[in-house]
Amino acid sequence: MSHNSFGHLFRVTTFGESHGPALGCIVDGCPPNIPLTADEIQAFLDKRRPGQSRFTTQRQEPDQVKILSGVFEDDRTGGPVTTGAPIMLMIENVDQRSKDYAEIRDKFRPGHADLTYQAKYGVRDYRGGGRSSARETAARVAAGAVARKIIPGVTIRGALVQMGPHKIDRTNWDWGQVDHNPFFTPDAKAAKFFEDYLDGVRKSGSSIGAVIEVTASGVPSGWGAPLYGKLDQDLASAMMSINAVKGVEIGAGFASAELSGEDNADEIRMRRGKPEFLSNNAGGILGGISTGQDVVVRFAVKPTSSILTPKRSISAQGEDVDVMTKGRHDPCVGIRAVPVGEAMMAIVLADHFLRHRGQVG
Amino acid sequence: MSHNSFGHLFRVTTFGESHGPALGCIVDGCPPNIPLTADEIQAFLDKRRPGQSRFTTQRQEPDQVKILSGVFEDDRTGGPVTTGAPIMLMIENVDQRSKDYAEIRDKFRPGHADLTYQAKYGVRDYRGGGRSSARETAARVAAGAVARKIIPGVTIRGALVQMGPHKIDRTNWDWGQVDHNPFFTPDAKAAKFFEDYLDGVRKSGSSIGAVIEVTASGVPSGWGAPLYGKLDQDLASAMMSINAVKGVEIGAGFASAELSGEDNADEIRMRRGKPEFLSNNAGGILGGISTGQDVVVRFAVKPTSSILTPKRSISAQGEDVDVMTKGRHDPCVGIRAVPVGEAMMAIVLADHFLRHRGQVG
């Protein structure tokens, strides 16, 4: 069952609420003898951490990760390595200002999970969204950092490729730019534009959606499995499980619906003794199995539902009310979805690497 | 593990190759005492069955389903009901013309899974694509027919909403039209247009993509589960597991990336004692849990890679070759994806209904 777990051989189980004492995850199935320190994980958490620019929520969370189990000193180096036992990663919450949320205890914020959690469970931790808060994605990023170490030959990179109606110019693509602007976008020109654009959104108390693209290079041909363990299927599942994601596509994605068979086919030629594809509409996956090309996935993130404009809704008592959200929030939650998308890609690939090794050797 | 299984409490495990003696599935976890006959399942299979118009492959398969286990005569009515035991559904293959495929034994068709299956397994049943053939979707449709019976209050309907670059006019939407044209489209005008359009594609030996939309009405609020058992996540997984699907979106989907928080929020008002949403950008799902609105999913189907135009590829021996596909194929495989998408929607919902009942009662 997978209520709060993801993956099979590399399996992540997360816990924690936005305003509880801590959140984190158990990573089970990690191969042994992989060097692993909290610092390595921290590096990825720092990328996702809120409050790093005026474009993300001002909640101050150090997101300091602790490794509570599953690593031990290596015989030779003395440095910490994984032991094959479950790895418990814990992040304590610090800046919980619960009073901010007292008002929304009885009101269902439109676009949030307030109403559905209440409908399903008859009770909910309303503080900051409780379990449905994007804070849970910190656990994903931590687990993703472990996953990357299992597949060292694979390079995983994410980028924001669209904000609101504004798509980047892909001819400007430069991976080197991604870490030099607060939007994780590879188009320096677009970054400039987004700065003004998102300032406007932020100042008006509004929010805006985004599209994120995550690429994995160095994935060998053969990972994935027909027919319900397809690599693209698990990527779709992984990305759609991220808060606020409303669409996922692989390679040409929805655009492939408009293509003819001739235009869509990725032709192949032998180059230096190896198959080389002349295009990548498939996004690196055919029949659910990796082709050896870059694995390319894109996902759409809806605008944060937390906005200053009052919207019509209902109360827990079944009365018509107006709701506006005063808490600290992201004007474009898609930005922080970039490291989260990377983490989910890493988790899916690590899992499929182990699964492939299990069945095929 | 889920190599060839889908779902948890309602679990479908499929088997079979395109040109093997039979295909089918085991449906496990079905509640007992549900009336079930082969005829009921057959009705859905007949909708997916090939060779029903000139717009689908001319392979002649009666797709006759047999129930080999899991049903028994009801005490009172004497009619067959489910017993709670696994239901084995078998469909024998009839029209296998294996000779058609002798040529492609050693050539990897671009856009097909030939190369990746070979890379992964070192062996493949090349006849008609073997396990990767769309014939497997017959098993899904059969399982979906069982799933529907578990959630009788839910109405599931699918429709083709785009063929190539041509989107239907949604103001013409009439569910009554869907079964009266060979494209399962709800826009009678578009159906007329598609007839000529697809004839052109077919005659030129080409193929074209499509977008399918599947809707479930009558889903109560509360199905689904945070955070890795989200209803939308499982729908994304389900649809992406269908052959040739390259993108999935829920509700407003990718369009939500372009929206502001104000425009995206589905406002709520009480109507006759119940919450009523004033729009459905969420596609009936918030926080991974159903809202009570229609659940709406769309997916993109790429054009069949089997086309008459020769394309550059390589052989199993590592030589550059040209490949064209002479077998029987669908000019727009998206058409037959409509009943398959419906089936996957039914399977996901039946599973989540049982999971919800398990945890919450």
Add this chain to the structure above:
Amino acid sequence: MSHNSFGHLFRVTTFGESHGPALGCIVDGCPPNIPLTADEIQAFLDKRRPGQSRFTTQRQEPDQVKILSGVFEDDRTGGPVTTGAPIMLMIENVDQRSKDYAEIRDKFRPGHADLTYQAKYGVRDYRGGGRSSARETAARVAAGAVARKIIPGVTIRGALVQMGPHKIDRTNWDWGQVDHNPFFTPDAKAAKFFEDYLDGVRKSGSSIGAVIEVTASGVPSGWGAPLYGKLDQDLASAMMSINAVKGVEIGAGFASAELSGEDNADEIRMRRGKPEFLSNNAGGILGGISTGQDVVVRFAVKPTSSILTPKRSISAQGEDVDVMTKGRHDPCVGIRAVPVGEAMMAIVLADHFLRHRGQVG
């Protein structure tokens, strides 16, 4: 979920009722390129097959297995090999004499699952026990035959070591004897005794229990996994899932409760550069992981509940009744449990081999 499935990476899902048209299983996760023919599987089925001596049920079932998917001709040899796709194994029922069971439709046989199936599901296929019949074990034996081919270095052998109160003399143990008596017992002297003993039981319309021991030699050190994927745990689960089994033990088993730490410890010495254990109270497993010694499991099989002596019971209508079973049955169902226990050992080991390879490489 595991209602009708067993294993993780090597996963067996069975279906079928005693008097339905067929039974069998889907074997998922099998590595590719393993030569596999129906004849190889048949050899094991023939060992379990009823009606081979007067000591097993006289039901005449050829138990002819068909492979419906998952194998294809090898490139080089042309012989059939596994493809990595699910392997569907089907056995058609032949000798169903359903009229024998008409009487017990409304009566719950003591010791059988009649009452519990009815209580759980509100309906049951009463013919020959339906899903609860020992006929299901044919599917296990078929799957076990596939499992053996995945771990060719491992030798799995089962033996009857006790019938009723009569234990064999272990100093007479000769594996060569097992296939030369109808009881699968390695003690030729005991076999002679059992012949008379069981004839007496059979002629009086009674039945008797047994203890089976299954050993696996050649299992390398390192298979299994703490803490809920222990090899002994999965063996306990596997054996207890067999019909009529009421107890399972590993190595010294229940006798170890009587031992001191000194007597129980299996000491170790280096022999020819490798660790050698001086005893095997552990049954080849420490901390859930194989030690490299023989893996030894024993399980107790209760006497068949189908006997000619009337026993007090109730009817489906809630009336006191007397029940005696007139159908064809085994006087000592433990005999045919020998090949079934071997099969389950093979399935557990194949699964753990793949799991170990997945995590550790």
Add this chain to the structure above:
Amino acid sequence: MSHNSFGHLFRVTTFGESHGPALGCIVDGCPPNIPLTADEIQAFLDKRRPGQSRFTTQRQEPDQVKILSGVFEDDRTGGPVTTGAPIMLMIENVDQRSKDYAEIRDKFRPGHADLTYQAKYGVRDYRGGGRSSARETAARVAAGAVARKIIPGVTIRGALVQMGPHKIDRTNWDWGQVDHNPFFTPDAKAAKFFEDYLDGVRKSGSSIGAVIEVTASGVPSGWGAPLYGKLDQDLASAMMSINAVKGVEIGAGFASAELSGEDNADEIRMRRGKPEFLSNNAGGILGGISTGQDVVVRFAVKPTSSILTPKRSISAQGEDVDVMTKGRHDPCVGIRAVPVGEAMMAIVLADHFLRHRGQVG
């Protein structure tokens, strides 16, 4: 997959090593709105806690549990209730004295998992046995306390029924005695005897095995599932997953091998409108499904392998060595297995209650 998880709908995932900073578990799938405090869980942990008499290890661990997620204040009572989200239970280690174990870093203690962990993973946390330590059972007991709250109508009680070769006199059975002696035995006379007996074992630096019996009363008929989700199968799996357990039996267990069909059959009569069994050889389970009688399971616990007598073994460097264990240990680890066995019974039953409700309603 189930390396470190147990259960399906009620799913427990544990983490932690004997001498790491903490251990604990995530309990996933718990129904919402169940009152739950740390104190309730603590009561069960206190029963298992070491150092409470001279008959258990002198390690001083308060075993104080913290609930880090999954509970929130109830709307009406204000008291903490489960929310349906994962419940994280953490127990910090306090008394780790790691220096005790420096000596055994390079030596494999016979009967312990040292050798097998090293063989499997190539690395191990040797301090106090690391992951293989019985300290992990604290997490089981904590999870079991949650499980009990899901099935309030069920009473689960465990007892020590044999120590070494000494079985209790079952005619003295008095559940009231269990909590009034340090052995959890229901036979006051046996308790007296065990005191002297175990003192002798302890003083000689030896150890001894035991048999534990766990009973669940109030389980309704219908829980469990054929054929690989049998209640007895899952109980066997649960009990065999406990450290040092070498055998499991249900009801008459191994004794049923000696019985005739007549003697083994549990006859049934109607009493006050309900079926009443006249005996319980079945241990409350037929065909894998509960009958409504007491569910009865017994398991054998081997003697602790940590003893003061030197035993022959090998070093990590492959040399013959002698090993004796000087750390703090239990002379009869079976004693503390009583609350652990109860916890596993509770976890299995809670899981099957939810599974039954999921499939059958």
